[in-house]
Amino acid sequence: MILAIDIGGTTTKLGLVENGQVVVRDRINTNGHADEHAFADAIAEHARKLITATGTKLTSIGIGAPNANQHTGIIEMAPNLPWKHDVPLANMMATRMGATAVLGNDANAAALGEWRYGAGKGYNDLMVVTLGTGVGGGFIVNGKLVLGSAGNAGELGHTTLVMDGRPCTCGRAGCLETYVSIRGIRQTYLDLGGDSDIIRTEGVKPIADAALAGDRAAQFTFQWTADWLAVGLANAVAITGPGRIVLFGGIVRSGRLLMDPLQARFKKVLLNIYQGRVDIVSSGLPEDDSALLGAAALGGTGDH
Amino acid sequence: MILAIDIGGTTTKLGLVENGQVVVRDRINTNGHADEHAFADAIAEHARKLITATGTKLTSIGIGAPNANQHTGIIEMAPNLPWKHDVPLANMMATRMGATAVLGNDANAAALGEWRYGAGKGYNDLMVVTLGTGVGGGFIVNGKLVLGSAGNAGELGHTTLVMDGRPCTCGRAGCLETYVSIRGIRQTYLDLGGDSDIIRTEGVKPIADAALAGDRAAQFTFQWTADWLAVGLANAVAITGPGRIVLFGGIVRSGRLLMDPLQARFKKVLLNIYQGRVDIVSSGLPEDDSALLGAAALGGTGDH
Numbered sequence: 001m002i003l004a005i006d007i008g009g010t011t012t013k014l015g016l017v018e019n020g021q022v023v024v025r026d027r028i029n030t031n032g033h034a035d036e037h038a039f040a041d042a043i044a045e046h047a048r049k050l051i052t053a054t055g056t057k058l059t060s061i062g063i064g065a066p067n068a069n070q071h072t073g074i075i076e077m078a079p080n081l082p083w084k085h086d087v088p089l090a091n092m093m094a095t096r097m098g099a100t101a102v103l104g105n106d107a108n109a110a111a112l113g114e115w116r117y118g119a120g121k122g123y124n125d126l127m128v129v130t131l132g133t134g135v136g137g138g139f140i141v142n143g144k145l146v147l148g149s150a151g152n153a154g155e156l157g158h159t160t161l162v163m164d165g166r167p168c169t170c171g172r173a174g175c176l177e178t179y180v181s182i183r184g185i186r187q188t189y190l191d192l193g194g195d196s197d198i199i200r201t202e203g204v205k206p207i208a209d210a211a212l213a214g215d216r217a218a219q220f221t222f223q224w225t226a227d228w229l230a231v232g233l234a235n236a237v238a239i240t241g242p243g244r245i246v247l248f249g250g251i252v253r254s255g256r257l258l259m260d261p262l263q264a265r266f267k268k269v270l271l272n273i274y275q276g277r278v279d280i281v282s283s284g285l286p287e288d289d290s291a292l293l294g295a296a297a298l299g300g301t302g303d304h
Numbered sequence: 305m306i307l308a309i310d311i312g313g314t315t316t317k318l319g320l321v322e323n324g325q326v327v328v329r330d331r332i333n334t335n336g337h338a339d340e341h342a343f344a345d346a347i348a349e350h351a352r353k354l355i356t357a358t359g360t361k362l363t364s365i366g367i368g369a370p371n372a373n374q375h376t377g378i379i380e381m382a383p384n385l386p387w388k389h390d391v392p393l394a395n396m397m398a399t400r401m402g403a404t405a406v407l408g409n410d411a412n413a414a415a416l417g418e419w420r421y422g423a424g425k426g427y428n429d430l431m432v433v434t435l436g437t438g439v440g441g442g443f444i445v446n447g448k449l450v451l452g453s454a455g456n457a458g459e460l461g462h463t464t465l466v467m468d469g470r471p472c473t474c475g476r477a478g479c480l481e482t483y484v485s486i487r488g489i490r491q492t493y494l495d496l497g498g499d500s501d502i503i504r505t506e507g508v509k510p511i512a513d514a515a516l517a518g519d520r521a522a523q524f525t526f527q528w529t530a531d532w533l534a535v536g537l538a539n540a541v542a543i544t545g546p547g548r549i550v551l552f553g554g555i556v557r558s559g560r561l562l563m564d565p566l567q568a569r570f571k572k573v574l575l576n577i578y579q580g581r582v583d584i585v586s587s588g589l590p591e592d593d594s595a596l597l598g599a600a601a602l603g604g605t606g607d608h
Contacts, residue, residue: 067577076577125452139543144446148429148545149581158575159539163466170576235463239443239543241452271462272474273371273380277453 001056002299003047003097006106006291007065007089009080009133014043015289016050017296020117022289024050036087044096061093061101062299064109064291066134070298071151073103079169104298105152106130106291108145111138113294114246119284127242129156129233131249135177139240146240156236157181161228176232182251185225192217192224208254222254226261234269237278248283248290305360307351307401308599310410311369311393313384318347319593320354321600324421326593328354340391348400365397365405366603368413368595374602375455377407383473408602409456410434410595412449415442417598418550423588431546433460433537435553439481443544450544460540461485465532480536486555489529496521496528512558526558530565538573541582552587552594 001023006013007030015025026046033039051058067078073090075081090103104112111128114120120128126140137156139146146153157177158170165174166187178184186199189207194217198206211218233245251258259282266280285293305327310317311334319329330350337343355362371382377394379385394407408416415432418424424432430444441460443450450457461481462474469478470491482488490503493511498521502510515522537549555562563586570584589597 125457137543141445141450141452141544142448144448146445146544148445149547150545150577152577153429153543153545155542155575155577158542160535160573161467163535172573172575231464231467235539236543238459238462239441239457239540240445240450241454241457243453269464269476271459271476273454273456273459 001051001054001058002296003051003058003061003099004292004295004299005043005047005061005063005093006109006295007063007075007081008291009066012043013292014047014050015292015296016054016056017292018056020293020296022292022296024054025289025292026050031082033082036083036089037092039082040089040092040096043093047097058097058099060299061097061099062109062295062297063089063093063101063103064106064295064298065089065103066106067152068103068105069151070102070104070108070147073101075103076152102298105136105138105154106294107136108138108147108152108154109294109298110136110248110290111140111154111294112145112297113285113290114248114283115140116297116300117285117293118290119246119281120244123242123244125240125242126244126246127233127236127240128246128248131180131247131251133182135181137236139236139242141240156232159232159235161232176228179228180225180232180251185221185251188224189217189221192220194218194221204251204254208257211257222257223261226258226265229258230262230265230269233266233280234271237274238271241274241278243278245278245280246283247280252282253287305355305358305362306600306603307355307362307365307403308596308603309347309351309365309367309397310413310595310599311367311379311385312595313370316347317596318351318354319596319600320358320360321596322360324597326596326600328358329593329596330354335386337386340387340393341396343386344393344396344400347397351401362401362403364603365401365403366413366599366601367393367397367405367407368410368599368602369393369407370410371456372407372409373455374406374408374412374451377405379407406602409440409442409458410598411440412442412451412456412458413598413602414440414552414594415444415458415598416449416601417589417594418552418587419444420601420604421589421597422594423550423585424548427546427548429544429546430548430550431537431540431544432550432552435484435551435555437486439485441540443540443546445544460536463536463539465536480532483532484529484536484555489525489555492528493521493525496524498522498525508555508558512561515561526561527565530562530569533562534566534569534573537570537584538575541578542575545578545582547582549582549584550587551584556586557591
């Protein structure tokens with residue numbers, strides 16, 4: 001049984017995973033703990049309850065988190081987590097639980113999850129893109145997760161789409177993330193003269209609803225987003241040559257509004273030698289469990 | 305002894321390589337043969353003379369060529385070679401020479417050459433960029449060459465730098481290659497109001513000479529080229545996270561005119577997590593032999 005932990009800016013999920021199924025699950029707040037040690041204690045306490053309840057033995061631990069360096073097992077100065085300094089969470093959890101722990105970037109965990117349990121099964125070269133508050137990427141190349149020198153490769157969201165473009169939270173400008181993340185899409189809608197009343201509601205759904213109701217600015221927003229995303233994906237394909245791209249996250253679930261123009265545009269901007277050799281599909285994992293399955297896939301690699 | 309073959313649009317070089325040294329070499333015209341079989345016969349004939357002259361035994365064959373699919377050993381419809389149809393050159397040479405043959409993309413061969421014999425030795429994650437008539441890339445990830453689904457990954461030159469930018473020979477627009485290849489640099493010089501007399505001479509050298517002599521348009525040309533190349537390199541780093549970038553080709557030899565602004569600009573546009581984790585260096589291989597050493601590295605992989 002693998003203990004899977006997914007650390008988000010607000011909520012930390014945990015669960016026990018066996019054969020690609022989340023058997024039991026729990027969640028705690030990421031914030032409000034005295035320090036990172038108290039946070040790790042709280043995870044351990046909740047995990048022990050799950051283990052006792054199921055009466056099984058723990059084989060390993062997988063942890064997905066933002067800004068995680070998989071080589072070192074350290075969360076490095078994560079801007080969206082309560083601790084701005086380095087946190088060696090892999091070791092901290094391994095000590096507390098008495099099992100080996102692998103910590104990895106959350107987008108890389110998602111890639112491993114899709115590869116092991118989801119729509120990426122069987123692909124030796126795979127690219128997984130998470131579209132949400134941020135835009136993350138995880139790559140499988142030659143049948144192995146790409147980690148790179150910082151233990152945190154696949155930062156597709158921080159490839160430059162437009163030189164001197166929109167300002168990004170990373171301190172640079174024109175990153176793909178500033179155009180195709182939730183915030184980026186909302187910005188585009190405003191830039192296109194969209195109705196500011198509509199985006200009082202959070203997320204992309206109000207814009208999707210408006211598009212379906214005939215709002216032209218909303219319709220163009222999805223087309224522009226598809227154009228930008230297609231270029232970002234095609235650029236990554238030119239470099240690593242995946243046989244499949246799996247898209248993941250809430251925006252993808254706005255369905256054909258994004259996916260139809262994306263498929264058409266991607267075919268247009270894709271380099272000749274990759275025509276017919278790569279497709280784009282949506283995640284094959286159940287939405288609620290996908291992050292935990294990704295973390296479990298990380299724990300199951302023994303690659304730390 | 306490895307038989308190394310480097311197929312270019314004009315000239316095909318061949319040589320015998322042992323321990324990272326080209327022991328003997330020869331060259332033939334790529335054009336002017338009745339068909340691809342006559343071309344392969346000509347290479348084989350010249351190769352046999354080299355083998356007889358050195359009195360050694362052939363262990364394997366490595367062939368670098370444009371548009372080569374390393375999975376299949378086929379040159380696929382290469383626009384710059386005399387044969388526009390698919391040519392299964394790996395098999396054709398293996399049959400003629402009685403040894404296993406690996407055919408690979410020329411930029412990937414360059415990457416393997418730098419990795420095995422040059423400035424990339426010892427790097428588990430490496431990126432090699434060839435700057436010339438075209439712009440090619442080859443990537444080592446997790447200690448293995450990246451081939452991808454088309455057997456020809458690493459097409460950095462055909463990542464989009466500017467959407468709807470300069471037209472590219474690949475049929476698309478705004479590719480990095482249209483800005484930082486020899487042709488791209490010459491175009492930039494003209495766009496900046498450079499002296500059209502100066503670029504009557506081929507290549508980048510006349511612009512470099514003009515820059516050193518105080519020509520402002522020529523000086524800006526190198527700065528703009530550095531800016532564009534820095535963004536293209538930083539984008540690829542965000543995806544695969546190499547510990548080193550090796551630059552390769554004639555333009556790099558224009559020396560500090562390009563390299564100084566490139567190093568400065570790269571540091572500026574590089575994503576935070578990679579700061580201090582990746583450097584840019586020039587090729588560590590002798591100019592005349594680098595393509596042959598790359599092809600030899602391909603032949604030495606046994607990876608076909």
